[in-house]
Amino acid sequence: MNDTMGRYRAMTGHRLFWPAAVLVVMLAANTIYRPGFLSIELKDGHLYGSPIDILRLSAPLILVALGMTLVISTGGIDLSVGSVCAISGAIACMYISRQPDQDSLPVVLTALAMAMGVSLVLGTWNGVLVAVIGIQPIIATLILMVAGRGLAQLITQGQIITINSDPFRAIGLGHLLTLPLAIFIALAAALLVAAFTRRTALGMIIESVGGNAEASRLAGIRSGRVIFLAYVLSATCAAVAGFMMTANVSSADGNAVGLWVELDAILAVVIGGTSLAGGRFFLSGTILGALIIQTLTTTVYAMNISPQTSLLFKAVVVIAVCLIQAPAFRARFTRRRSSAPPPSPIADKPKEQVPA
Amino acid sequence: MRKMRTHSAPWRAAAVLASVLLVGSVAACGNSDTGGGSKDDGKITLGFSQVGAESGWRTANTTSIKDAATAAGIELKFDDAQQKQENQIKAIRNYIQQKVDVIAFSPVVESGWDTVLKEAKDADIPVILTDRSVDSADKSLYKTFLGSDFIKEGRLAGEWLVEQKKTASGPVNIVELQGTTGAAPANDRKKGFAEAIAANPNLKVIASQTGDFTRAGGKQVMEQFLKANPKIDVLFAHNDDMGLGALEAITAAGKVPGKDITIITVDAVKDGMQALADGKFNFIAECSPLLGPQLMDLAKKVHAGEEVPARIETEETTFTQEQAKEALPNRKY
Amino acid sequence: MTDNRPVLTMTGISKSFPGVRALHDVNFRLLPGEVHALMGENGAGKSTLIKVLTGVYDTDAGAITLHGEPVSFAGPMQATAAGVSTVYQEVNLCTNLSVAENIFIGREPRLLGAVRWGEVRRRARTLLARLELDLDVSAPLGSYSLAIQQMVAIARAIDIQARVLILDEPTSSLDAGEVAQLFRIMRQLRDEGIAILFVTHFLDQVYEIADRITVLRNGGLVGEYTTTELPQLGLVEKMIGKELDVLEGIEEHSRRDLAAVEEGTPLVAVSNFGRAGAVEPFSLTIHAGEVVGLAGLLGSGRTEVARLLFGADRPDGGQVTVDGRPSSLRTPAQAIDHGVGFCSENRRAEGIVADLSVRENLILAMQAARGWLRPIPRRRQDELVDKYIKALTIRPSDPEVPVRNLSGGNQQKVLLARWLITEPRLLILDEPTRGIDIGAKTEIQKLVTQLSDGGMAVLFISAELEEVLRLSHKVAVMRDRQMVAQLANDDTLDADRVMQTIASGSHGEEADR
Structure with missing residues (x-):
């Protein structure tokens, strides 16, 4: 009995338990509403079903949120990711649309390289504003958030650029081993970011800077470089996400691509357990957060919740997730149910990691 | 506590200023608003606030207005509201301040315009609504509404479907991709369509969701429709772009668009007409964006104080697959 | 120095915060027309005493009288209205407003709701003239030096018919000339009969300006002395709390x-x-x-x-x-x-990174020196961490515990080890x-x-x-x-x-x- 209690506590105490539980509950609710929700079938040699859709559609959000996780971990925020998505998609599509052979692989690779190059410049711009000049991140990236939309429309000349390029389409719609390629791209990006931060000391140094900037400086960390790097990485992730979003519909729409994705990404990071105040970051949590957000959107469509109430529905679910994540809220909740006091940490009360 | 960075405040202020200037210049590039008040050179100044650039239809609409203004010798102040009502209200207030001769705009949403329209009326500046209407009870707040009759578009789409399915014995399952929630074309097309299909009780809308008038939205929603509903016979999309997005979802589901699922859309932009000519769409109710010349005529008339009808429809038609093949080579947008 | 009845008395003042006894049974009195230095090391209870006096904090026990009447202020505004004004170390005025505006902000003379700006400027000039200051009252406050700003703050304080003026470390950011200017005004105000409570860390200044001294230590009262009866050495002893012969x-x-x-x-x-x-x-x-x-x-x-x-x-x-x-x-x-390595006295703000584990805090400086591209191999990390946890007996010995869960002493050892690992x-x-x-x-x-x-x-x-x-x-x-x-x-x-x-x-x- 005691043993099972202990195991229960160990499991519910894991930082990924509650977000995972929310995801399971949402999937269960969908399955109850429509028993076939989780079923996957093979169609044209591809796996086909709602779970696959959720994975594929969450891929761009996962990408953006990975970069956002690093930026938030330094104690900053990057509001410009949506605009970077739009710009990278616009540049790639614009270049491809002007080539005689849109299906040529070199053309597509050139387009991707050009778009990536510009995105790196945009990331550098953010990084310089924040790390070198010392402007508050929310203001510094707001500049590009606003200006970037204009830039994207300037590139597309206000048109929706439709292209017909199979190699580019593959980024959003291609398949590998019966699964959408986008899933693999997001997975690869996640592994790459994880390796980049955890196989080197970058992750720890980012967490140190975000957790206590002055202490880090006095430990000899040149925090400017690390912060700069986080913004460049964020823009890189956003650029790839931009390719995916535009490839998904084979068209670049300067206005709609990546619109509000920065808010979804910030939400994913927070649901994943990374504090908005900076410090410890959790890439796996972020991915889970992105999946929760996409599942929520899919649920709205699958359950045919009327468009007028869907925003309210989403808001309620998000509030619930955030509250469940907050240790203070759970403590209050459990105290009311049982009189047993919550287990106390060794010394100090740990800082709560989810702002709610 | 000591500050981590020791940059001096003026340096930082200069950087912010430079950034703001950059934003300003980019924004200025995005809008061809040249600023300045109305000059008294007899030239009419028209302030126009566009919804955004959300679709090919919209950009064709913008081009038509800009071209027609140049042709008519009207000075156009153009603003892109980027889908936000607050931007649009701001733009209209700016026009009032600049004392333009006529204000025209395509409202992002239907409601919430009374205050700013009242301000324009008090400033004695006539207002022309284009493309989309507002729900103000006081019709004197604007001179006229120039635009398509969205209810009629929905009805034309519905009537065509009723005609097609009059021999259908069993129920016909329809899914609907709505436009942006609260937008007039979404509300009206839905309404007109529903009225028309009421003629045949076999026709039933089994799911209706917003796809925000975008391809990505149309695609994502259609994917779920297809999974949630094993038998979908008809798709009614409130614009071509959502229909085009849905095409990809239908193909991915292993169904043949235009055959397994009858697709009806509204707008008739070039990409949509191409899909219709290719047999992927089945019917398009046109919603012509080329109202520029009509708008310039109206602007001149209301500026001269002439009476104009309170409602002016743009000239529009419908297209079947055959008609699309004929019309496509001459399609400008 | 006029010697009559105290304008202000505080008797038996006690104040506790969770886990800390900030003041315990402290008596304090202030005579009219004196400069009274309140001395003590950081944490001795000086600012708590001032905050209790001006109503920022409630007292747990004790009584305050002003002009012989018992008082209990609900906040600094009420204290000010009763004639007890405070000028803080950090000048909290608005440097972008004019001198006159700063003096009268929040209590501008009004006529039918409208501020009478002419009257504001005229009264500001009169007030400053009383302090023998010749300033352009419409110039922004920021255009004057810190010392002048300090004096404008004093002008604002005494305009409200202050009988008691509290100066909390007013000289900490002033140079010698500016201090002299401030002291001139303090003497003038003292001669007008105002009682001045003066807090400073500078011993010389105490002996230059103060008539009497009250010393606090660890939240308790050490004693009240006249400046002449307590030499500097004695004052230091009283503040630190060790008699010389005890130290020897x-x-x-x-x-x-x-x-x-x-x-x-x-x-x-x-x-x-x-x-x-x-x-x-x-x-x-x-x-x-x-x-x-x-x-x-x-x-x-x-x-x-x-x-x-x-x-x-x-x-x-x-x-x-x-x-x-x-x-x-x-x-x-x-x-x-x-x-070179440096363990800051401010462990929380400048030492540990609370979110990170003991292990990560230990290797932080070494890792920073190597750069993020060359991570210390995990085996080496574990060796080092193990060695120093043992050598300094850091508890708990689990290196993966967040360092925030450690006691202050153990956090200090972690910081020491952080530098020892770098072999400075x-x-x-x-x-x-x-x-x-x-x-x-x-x-x-x-x-x-x-x-x-x-x-x-x-x-x-x-x-x-x-x-x-x-x-x-x-x-x-x-x-x-x-x-x-x-x-x-x-x-x-x-x-x-x-x-x-x-x-x-x-x-x-x-x-x-």
Whole structure:
């Protein structure tokens, strides 16, 4: 009995338990509403079903949120990711649309390289504003958030650029081993970011800077470089996400691509357990957060919740997730149910990691 | 506590200023608003606030207005509201301040315009609504509404479907991709369509969701429709772009668009007409964006104080697959 | 000095915060027409007493009377209205508003709701004339020096018919000329019969301006004295809390041979090293294996010296040599490259990274020096961490526990270990033993001796003189942000002499040139 209690506590105490539980509950609710929700079938040699859709559609959000996780971990925020998505998609599509052979692989690779190059410049711009000049991140990236939309429309000349390029389409719609390629791209990006931060000391140094900037400086960390790097990485992730979003519909729409994705990404990071105040970051949590957000959107469509109430529905679910994540809220909740006091940490009360 | 960075405040202020200037210049590039008040050179100044650039239809609409203004010798102040009502209200207030001769705009949403329209009326500046209407009870707040009759578009789409399915014995399952929630074309097309299909009780809308008038939205929603509903016979999309997005979802589901699922859309932009000519769409109710010349005529008339009808429809038609093949080579947008 | 009945009395004041007894049974009285210095080290309860007086805090026990009437203010606004005005250390006025606006903000003379700006300016001029200040009252406050801003704050305070004026460290950011200007006004106000409560860290200023002194220590009242009956040395004793003869009775510390370590090229030598507003230029040499103690009261500039040597703050000028070669110590990273380490006195804000584990905190400085591209292999990390957790008996010994869960003493050991891992040649320890239990304290003292015997140079900062004397080869004394003396720790040096130097700045011989 005691043993099972202990195991229960160990499991519910894991930082990924509650977000995972929310995801399971949402999937269960969908399955109850429509028993076939989780079923996957093979169609044209591809796996086909709602779970696959959720994975594929969450891929761009996962990408953006990975970069956002690093930026938030330094104690900053990057509001410009949506605009970077739009710009990278616009540049790639614009270049491809002007080539005689849109299906040529070199053309597509050139387009991707050009778009990536510009995105790196945009990331550098953010990084310089924040790390070198010392402007508050929310203001510094707001500049590009606003200006970037204009830039994207300037590139597309206000048109929706439709292209017909199979190699580019593959980024959003291609398949590998019966699964959408986008899933693999997001997975690869996640592994790459994880390796980049955890196989080197970058992750720890980012967490140190975000957790206590002055202490880090006095430990000899040149925090400017690390912060700069986080913004460049964020823009890189956003650029790839931009390719995916535009490839998904084979068209670049300067206005709609990546619109509000920065808010979804910030939400994913927070649901994943990374504090908005900076410090410890959790890439796996972020991915889970992105999946929760996409599942929520899919649920709205699958359950045919009327468009007028869907925003309210989403808001309620998000509030619930955030509250469940907050240790203070759970403590209050459990105290009311049982009189047993919550287990106390060794010394100090740990800082709560989810702002709610 | 000591500050981590020791940059001096003026340096930082200069950087912010430079950034703001950059934003300003980019924004200025995005809008061809040249600023300045109305000059008294007899030239009419028209302030126009566009919804955004959300679709090919919209950009064709913008081009038509800009071209027609140049042709008519009207000075156009153009603003892109980027889908936000607050931007649009701001733009209209700016026009009032600049004392333009006529204000025209395509409202992002239907409601919430009374205050700013009242301000324009008090400033004695006539207002022309284009493309989309507002729900103000006081019709004197604007001179006229120039635009398509969205209810009629929905009805034309519905009537065509009723005609097609009059021999259908069993129920016909329809899914609907709505436009942006609260937008007039979404509300009206839905309404007109529903009225028309009421003629045949076999026709039933089994799911209706917003796809925000975008391809990505149309695609994502259609994917779920297809999974949630094993038998979908008809798709009614409130614009071509959502229909085009849905095409990809239908193909991915292993169904043949235009055959397994009858697709009806509204707008008739070039990409949509191409899909219709290719047999992927089945019917398009046109919603012509080329109202520029009509708008310039109206602007001149209301500026001269002439009476104009309170409602002016743009000239529009419908297209079947055959008609699309004929019309496509001459399609400008 | 007019001697009549107190304008203000506080009797039996007690105030506790969760876990801290900030004030315990404190009595205080203020006579009209006197300047009364409230003295004590940081944490002695000075600001709590002021906040209780002005109604920022409620009292747990005790009574306050003003003009013989019992009072209890709900907040500073009410206190001000009753004639008890406060001017804080940080001038909290609006530098972008005009002088006149600052004086009358929130209580502008109005006529039918409209502010009478002419009247505002006229009254501001009258008020400033009373303080013999000739200012353009419509100029923005920010265009005047800090001292003038301070005086405008005083003008604002006394306009409200103040009978009691509280000046909380008004001189901490002023230069000598500005201090003189402020004192002139304080004397004038005193002569007008206003009672002035004056808080400062500068001993000289107390003896220049104050008529009487009340000393607090650890939240308790030590005593009330007239300035003439309490010499500077006595005041320092009262503040620190050790009678001289008691200090002398402390165990005979092992004398350390200065001459032996001072042979050869100094490891680090700085000359004319200083930073405006932090510490006057000083010169100091530190040899390998040498422990240099830094003594002085809180706020005397000890920490500032440490920060300059570590590059945490940039020096205004001066020369640095490391191993006899001209070098630069302008950033922490540069200092670390030269083998300098620094344990800040402010553990929470400048030391530990609370989110990170014990292991990560331990290897942080070493990792920073290697750069993020060259992570320390996990095996090596575990070895190092294991070694230092054992060597310093860090508890709990699990290296993956977040460091925030450790007690203060263990956090301090983690910080020490962070630097020891980098094998520094000069380790700067700023109050490494403050706020930790006696066992850990002894361990750290032993460690310092061992390290210096092993050839590491240590700059040891502590408020506890006996600790400094026990460990150091020589003692540098700080006073009013100046390094006033460097004393060799030989047979002639004792706590008495160090304390005299702290108090007066002149007793004791210069040992180091």
